[in-house]
Amino acid sequence: MSQLKTILTSERDFFAKVAQAAFLNPFSESRDELDRSLAGAGVERTAALDAVIARVADRSALLRRALGGSLTRIPAADRETVRTVLLFDLYHRFLNSFDRLIREQSAAGDIPCPVPFAGGFMAAFEEAGFFEAESRRYMALFYQLRRAFYFIRQGLAGSSPSLRRMREHLWQTLFTHNIRWFDQYLWDRMEDFSVLILGETGTGKGAAATAIGRSGFIPFDPRTGRFSESFTRNFLAVNLSQYHEGVLESELFGHRKGAFTGAIDHHEGVFSRCTPHGAIFLDEIGEVSLPVQVKLLQVLQERSFSPVGSHQRLRFSGRVIAATNRDLATLRERGEFRDDFYYRLCSDVITIPPLRQRLQERPDELGELVAGILKRLTGTAPEREVQLLRKAIERETGKNYPWPGNVRELEQAVRRVLVTGHYRGEEKRAPSGETERFLADVAAGGLDAQELLAGYCRILYERHGTYEEVARRTNLDRRTVKKYLQQGS
Incomplete structure (x- = not known):
């Protein structure tokens, strides 16, 4: 006990910072800054995390020896912090193993791969004093955390501030802004939070949707030594614009034999094929008709649907991710996109920068x-x-x-x-001339406050495409933003 007391006394501040880092968004600047602080002076920025992992591993080894496999020996005031430090160490000890599994599963497809390190993982948790049920749950949580980091980093590369913020936002979409809440209350409930992704054509909306859809929680099955599903099967994508309305309903909800001419057999739609922990990506959501919007709204509200030609209600337990390059605010004003459907979709709104x-x-x-x-x-x-x-x-x-x-x-x-050997680009040019004129007017001091705000709102609207995003960035309400945009035009 004296050895444990000595460790806690000498390392309490370090442990507190590690526990803080464990709950920070790994794509955030605050996490980068804390990693550099934990790594110590003289460590290069790119090597900071590796230095932190090594320091934590050394101190965790001392803790495990002092604890003798019993977390109850930790004083109550330090227990949560020490638990978090041990979890931080365990997660990073198996990082490479999880990465190999992700690559193998990507190549293998829809059949879950065996997890060869599962025994070692459970043994390491037992040595650290965790119960078997906790070990299984953390096996699934660590796999989810690593998949999220892997797919966000691989699918959305770049170091510009706007892309860094977007990666940070994607992480929050999966684990919320407070991962303690997620860990305690929401880890098995995120399917109730739909996501709307906005952005111009070609910006990477599909890559963002894939990162979310492939990073859901998947339980580990100790009887088979595998996760219950493959993440490749957990994510289903459908481009809504490629189907006309009758075929689209069948593709989404399925149909029964004889439901319409040509329905010679039963057909499972994407909502039927979606696994309980899976996600459906509805691309080009701005193109769907009002009747289809009503049916999708019912799925989001009631979490159930009926195949075409059937009165049977089937359960849907997955997460819905939708995307569009259309201006939904304009579509809503025209009555082409239902407000109630929009508000059901936008538990979270992600804007991909051009x-x-x-x-x-x-x-x-x-x-x-x-x-x-x-x-x-x-x-x-x-x-x-x-x-x-x-x-x-x-x-x-x-x-x-x-x-x-x-x-x-x-x-x-x-x-x-x-x-x-050549690329000359497209003749079409983005609307930058108006922006340049506005900036020149600002530099010349030729605008009053109203004109300055109207011009700034217009630039933001050209860039982000929605009144809501402009309102969020300017701290104005939506109607005021609309007024300034009309004034600017």
Whole structure:
């Protein structure tokens, strides 16, 4: 007991900071700053986390020896902090094992892969003083945390401030802004929180949806030594714009044999195929008709639906993720998008920044994106080739090219340069001239307060596309934003 008391006395401040770091968003600046503080002076920023993990591992080993497998030996005042420190260490000890499992499962598809490290994981938890039921739950939670980090980082690369904020937002969408709440109350209830993703064509809405959809909670089954589902099966995507209304209802809700001409057999729709811990991605939600909106609203409200041609009510337990490049505020004003449906969809709203904004904030992000695209295409991304590709693109498009097709256009630009050596860009230009005139007027001091606010609202609206996002960023209400935008036009 004296050894434990000595450790707690000497390391109490360090343990408190580690416990704080464990609950911070890993994509946030505050987490970066705390990691650097924990790593100590003289440690490079890029090596800070590795240094923290090593320091925690050393101190956790001392704790485990002092505890002798019993967390009840920890004084009540320190118990929660020490538990969190031990969990932090356990999570990072099995990080590489979880990453290998994610890669293997991605390649294997819909059949759950065996978890070869499960025995070692359970033994490590037992040694640290945790009960078996806790170990199983943390096995599933750690797998979810690592999948979320893996898919957010891999699918949405870039270092511009707007993209960093977006990655931070995606993490919150999965684990809330307070992971303690998530851990205690919401870890098995996030299916009730639908998500709406907004952004221009080609910005990466699908990648954001995939990161959310593949990172849901999946229980671990100790009898089989596998997780109960594959995350590849847990995420179903449907592009709503590619179906006309009759076929769309069948695709979404399924149909019974004989429900309509040509229905020669039963058909399961995506809501039927969605697993209890899964997610459905409804892309191009702004294109669906009002009758289909009503039926989707019923699914969100009642968590049940009926196949076409049936009165049977089937249960839906998954999460709904929707996306559009349309201006939903305008569609709502025209009566083309129901307000009640919108408010059911927008438990969380994520706006994906356009590529031109990202490059304005950080021009070097172009090279980072080119490197990622080249690696996906060829399996490697040598720095020399990356710079040659970047220079070839910038030589003919110019450094201020607005990238109207966003990241999707950049991917095609890299392909075209690899094939032809050239990419001249699209003739279409983003509406930057008006922005430049506004900034010139600001610099010249030629605007009064009303004109200044109207111009700023217009810039934000061009960038983000919704009254709600402009209102959030300016701290104005929606009607005031609309007034200023009408004034500016």
